[in-house]
Amino acid sequence: MSITIKTLxxxxxxxxxxxxxxxxxxxxxxxxxxxxxxxxxxxxxxxQPQIAGKPETQEEAIHRAAEILKKSQRxxxxxxxxxxxxxxxxxPLANKLKADLQHMNHASLQRxxxxxxxxxxxxxxxxxxxxxxxxxxxxxxxxVSHNPRFFERFVWVKDAMFTDPNxxxxxxxxxxxxxxxxxxxxxxxxxxxxxxxxxxxxxxxxLLLNKPLKADSIAGIAMxxxxxxxxxxxxxxxxxxxxAAKDLDFPHASLAVQQITxxxxxxxxxxxxxxxxxxxxxxxxxINNVHAWxxxxxxxxxxxxxxxxxxxxxxxxxxxxxxxxxxxxIVLGNANTSWSxxxxxxxxxxxxxxxxxxxxxxxxxSISLPLKQVRESGLPTLADVVRKLEALLP
Amino acid sequence: xxxxxxxxxxxxxxxxxxxxxxDIYIRNGRIIDKPDATEKISHVYDLAGKVVMAxxxxxxxxxGGGKVNIARMLLPxxxxxxxxxxxxxxxxxxHHATPTTTETGFRYIEMGYTAAFEPAMLPxxxxxxxxxxxxxxxxxxxxxxxxxxDDYFLRLLHQKADQKTINDYVAWTLHAxxxxxxxxxxxxxxxxxxxxxxxxxxxxxxxxxxxSARDILKALxxxxxxxxxAKPLHVHCNNLGTAGNFxxxxxxxxxxxxxxxHLTHIQFHSYGTEGDKKFSSAAAQIAEALNKHKHIxxxxxxxxxxxxxxxxxxxxQQYLNSKLAHPKKSVLMDIECEAGCGVVPFxxxxxxxxxxxxxxxxxxxxxxxxxxxxxxxTTDHPNGAPFVSYPHLIRLLMDKxxxxxxxxxxxxxxxxxxxxxxxxxxxxxYEIATMTRAAAAKLIGLNDRGHLGVGAAADITVYTxxxxxxxxxxNPDFVFxxxxxxxxxxxxxxxxxxxxxxxxPAFDRSVERxxxxxxxxxxxxxxxxxxxxxDEIADNGNGRIINQTID
Numbered sequence: 011m012s013i014t015i016k017t018l019x020x021x022x023x024x025x026x027x028x029x030x031x032x033x034x035x036x037x038x039x040x041x042x043x044x045x046x047x048x049x050x051x052x053x054x055x056x057x058q059p060q061i062a063g064k065p066e067t068q069e070e071a072i073h074r075a076a077e078i079l080k081k082s083q084r085x086x087x088x089x090x091x092x093x094x095x096x097x098x099x100x101x102p103l104a105n106k107l108k109a110d111l112q113h114m115n116h117a118s119l120q121r122x123x124x125x126x127x128x129x130x131x132x133x134x135x136x137x138x139x140x141x142x143x144x145x146x147x148x149x150x151x152x153x154v155s156h157n158p159r160f161f162e163r164f165v166w167v168k169d170a171m172f173t174d175p176n177x178x179x180x181x182x183x184x185x186x187x188x189x190x191x192x193x194x195x196x197x198x199x200x201x202x203x204x205x206x207x208x209x210x211x212x213x214x215x216x217l218l219l220n221k222p223l224k225a226d227s228i229a230g231i232a233m234x235x236x237x238x239x240x241x242x243x244x245x246x247x248x249x250x251x252x253x254a255a256k257d258l259d260f261p262h263a264s265l266a267v268q269q270i271t272x273x274x275x276x277x278x279x280x281x282x283x284x285x286x287x288x289x290x291x292x293x294x295x296x297i298n299n300v301h302a303w304x305x306x307x308x309x310x311x312x313x314x315x316x317x318x319x320x321x322x323x324x325x326x327x328x329x330x331x332x333x334x335x336x337x338x339x340i341v342l343g344n345a346n347t348s349w350s351x352x353x354x355x356x357x358x359x360x361x362x363x364x365x366x367x368x369x370x371x372x373x374x375x376s377i378s379l380p381l382k383q384v385r386e387s388g389l390p391t392l393a394d395v396v397r398k399l400e401a402l403l404p
Numbered sequence: 405x406x407x408x409x410x411x412x413x414x415x416x417x418x419x420x421x422x423x424x425x426x427d428i429y430i431r432n433g434r435i436i437d438k439p440d441a442t443e444k445i446s447h448v449y450d451l452a453g454k455v456v457m458a459x460x461x462x463x464x465x466x467x468g469g470g471k472v473n474i475a476r477m478l479l480p481x482x483x484x485x486x487x488x489x490x491x492x493x494x495x496x497x498x499h500h501a502t503p504t505t506t507e508t509g510f511r512y513i514e515m516g517y518t519a520a521f522e523p524a525m526l527p528x529x530x531x532x533x534x535x536x537x538x539x540x541x542x543x544x545x546x547x548x549x550x551x552x553x554d555d556y557f558l559r560l561l562h563q564k565a566d567q568k569t570i571n572d573y574v575a576w577t578l579h580a581x582x583x584x585x586x587x588x589x590x591x592x593x594x595x596x597x598x599x600x601x602x603x604x605x606x607x608x609x610x611x612x613x614x615x616s617a618r619d620i621l622k623a624l625x626x627x628x629x630x631x632x633x634a635k636p637l638h639v640h641c642n643n644l645g646t647a648g649n650f651x652x653x654x655x656x657x658x659x660x661x662x663x664x665x666h667l668t669h670i671q672f673h674s675y676g677t678e679g680d681k682k683f684s685s686a687a688a689q690i691a692e693a694l695n696k697h698k699h700i701x702x703x704x705x706x707x708x709x710x711x712x713x714x715x716x717x718x719x720x721q722q723y724l725n726s727k728l729a730h731p732k733k734s735v736l737m738d739i740e741c742e743a744g745c746g747v748v749p750f751x752x753x754x755x756x757x758x759x760x761x762x763x764x765x766x767x768x769x770x771x772x773x774x775x776x777x778x779x780x781x782t783t784d785h786p787n788g789a790p791f792v793s794y795p796h797l798i799r800l801l802m803d804k805x806x807x808x809x810x811x812x813x814x815x816x817x818x819x820x821x822x823x824x825x826x827x828x829x830x831x832x833x834y835e836i837a838t839m840t841r842a843a844a845a846k847l848i849g850l851n852d853r854g855h856l857g858v859g860a861a862a863d864i865t866v867y868t869x870x871x872x873x874x875x876x877x878x879n880p881d882f883v884f885x886x887x888x889x890x891x892x893x894x895x896x897x898x899x900x901x902x903x904x905x906x907x908x909p910a911f912d913r914s915v916e917r918x919x920x921x922x923x924x925x926x927x928x929x930x931x932x933x934x935x936x937x938x939d940e941i942a943d944n945g946n947g948r949i950i951n952q953t954i955d
Binding site: 094129135136141168299304 | 476479539735898929
């Protein structure tokens with residue numbers, strides 16, 4: 011790894027929080043969390059493209075990829091772990107190939123989109139959380155497993171405009187072994203399995219609506235505790251109900267999201283509250299947004315797709331295995347892709363925010379920030395490779 | 405390379421030309437004087453008998469940015485056809501309410517529109533807005549940045565900051581977000597709703613900041629005026645959609661102490677409380693006031709019947725409207741201590757009393773405001789109707805018989821409450837050219853657009869004069885964009901990329917010091933990352949910036 015510039019400020023795309031207070035000094039990324047440090051210190055195992063695990067020129071590799079795609083009847087563009095510009099480059103290729111699209115976070119993305127498309131929602135963004143939230147309920151998630159600096163940057167801050175940050179109430183509602191240490195000493199932990207969230211949230215909403223419930227407990231949580239939570243929410247000036255759809259990994263999880271939406275709706279009749287649907291990143295919100303403005307629709311969820319070739323884009327994710335097995339696979343992505351030798355064609359490309367500039371959308375889906383190039387790797391951009399590939403296709 | 409458009413009848417209100425036969429010469433995308441006889445003319449179009457106008461300009465249309473994209477995500481049913489191959493597209497198709505960026509460019513240019521302006525760009529969301537516009541082909545575009553509910557500005561007002569500080573902040577915002585104008589939505593109300601205030605009138609205080617909507621309008625209209633940008637403050641008044649709101653609207657006209665203001669989608673702000681249903685037309689009062697107050701301009705925000713989606717920054721009012729959502733779902737958002745948004749799908753029905761009257765109110769305003777230089781043709785796309793319905797709307801304005809036939813089909817109670825049939829006026833081609841071209845360019849400050857004089861950009865639309873004005877305006881014979889023929893017989897024949905128009909008035913850059921402190925303390929991005937660089941807009945080689953500010 012060769013750093014060409016001594017110190018510079020950078021924006022970290024590793025988890026989707028887009029921390030833009032990072033200072034790169036030599037090999038050190040100041041202010042970065044563990045995920046950020048890993049991101050900025052990654053080396054590149056492969057600079058050279060491969061065909062079936064053997065080093066080849068870029069030209070040969072692109073030719074081989076084109077051959078595979080020419081034979082394909084039902085290709086898919088999957089993974090889609092890239093930034094906004096990467097996705098804009100992929101769209102013409104997808105159109106030319108009439109390829110289906112699927113992001114590696116399709117399951118969690120779908121949970122949120124299904125819930126939103128069936129009932130809508132009332133949501134908020136991170137600066138509102140920072141300045142306004144007096145109660146934060148982490149639903150089925152500890153947030154920090156995904157977004158390590160969430161509490162540091164948006165909760166336990168020195169200054170907030172409309173609330174005293176030190177008196178914020180943090181509640182952990184369900185989830186699989188959440189790390190609750192970041193909620194600090196006063197945090198209130200109501201532990202139960204994430205799969206019990208739809209029932210628990212429905213009961214909480216009933217209590218908020220003053221509907222009597224006969225049970226003494228739900229999912230092991232005493233009704234008195236749920237009642238107390240209902241009161242806390244009603245008393246809050248601005249309650250934030252946060253969830254990470256990735257952590258709601260159980261059947262019909264979009265029902266839990268709908269229940270959260272209902273609770274927010276109930277609270278907003280008398281006070282103020284909002285949901286905070288945290289994205290899973292790998293650029294998922296960026297890709298979904300670009301796809302929406304270019305096609306008028308959200309990214310599809312290809313449940314029964316049986317593609318006969320796939321292009322796997324994994325700029326941010328060296329380890330995620332491709333979505334579709336037993337299918338000719340062309341990888342355009344991270345230079346450290348751990349299974350690159352198993353791909354039919356592997357072309358390492360620049361990672362936006364590291365090897366090239368880019369633009370990405372934050373986990374709250376309302377802010378997009380520029381990503382800077384912080385090192386000189388000589389890797390081609392995804393757009394470069396895609397344009398060359400596209401030119402070889404009929 | 406000179407192109408000659410000869411023998412056309414020019415409707416060019418900026419030069420008082422009302423159907424005057426005249427030749428137009430084009431070189432390098434600009435209209436030029438008649439060249440020397442020695443110069444070679446490479447293309448000649450004989451437009452004998454044809455109607456020639458500058459390309460039309462939509463001065464208020466939600467074509468980019470977060471809330472439009474939320475509408476696309478929320479409403480997959482708008483774009484689902486049972487038999488996609490058999491789909492025959494009409495202006496009534498639901499997908500026009502949530503067009504893709506490509507469709508936006510295509511449908512506009514196919515109607516002879518060569519520019520459209522996104523009126524509600526959140527500064528913090530400017531990057532996404534410009535990215536979407538960067539993917540919108542053919543037309544020129546631009547944005548009005550939303551201020552007036554952002555906590556930085558409200559703190560300034562609360563602290564009684566001097567006007568210069570406010571002016572510098574407004575100018576900084578124009579530069580940073582690459583905007584051409586400033587908009588305020590429900591002044592103070594979006595912020596107030598975050599503090600659980602449910603209503604805000606012109607002289608009511610935002611309870612937290614103890615500043616009124618009037619204070620906000622006064623400060624912002626003055627800032628815009630003193631900075632010297634052309635586009636007057638774009639005002640979405642308080643109390644949108646509420647019965648009796650016309651009084652707020654009338655009072656708002658006086659809030660700027662005579663400085664220019666533009667009241668947008670004024671139809672939604674022209675409601676009285678008369679009659680059994682306590683909902684009536686106040687179009688007459690509003691039109692009378694508009695005729696009197698020469699410093700005020702307005703666009704109508706006409707509604708047309710059918711399914712659409714309303715996308716607004718007005719969280720406070722959209723929260724109320726969400727009860728009327730059709731289909732029954734909506735997205736509401738508080739956004740980044742700046743503003744908010746509400747996306748509520750809506751179906752306007754001609755047999756519904758309120759909807760029928762809304763339709764009539766819009767037309768009453770169009771026909772009662774005398775000066776076409778101060779009233780603009782909009783549907784507040786997609787809020788009143790998708791922009792593809794403009795040719796239909798133009799026919800309603802130009803054809804009294806057609807208009808009255810439509811009126812006769814309305815809900816009978818609504819008919820009884822409207823004087824529309826007594827309005828005899830029919831807009832002329834010259835007046836249509838004024839409101840959709842010359843006046844729009846003048847209002848926004850597009851010096852080289854909206855007219856056909858020498859030096860203007862050759863954005864030119866050619867129509868066949870037909871009695872059916874809807875057919876005429878749906879299907880131009882030719883559209884030239886920057887001198888290139890891009891539409892023939894109503895269909896795109898070449899894809900080009902338009903420019904982004906901006907205004908960049910001079911200002912004192914030291915304003916950034918306190919802004920930077922505020923960002924470091926309270927916001928969640930670095931101040932410098934809010935700024936949209938010229939390179940970002942030029943990014944893929946398709947974009948370019950035109951700064952319309954004359955130093």
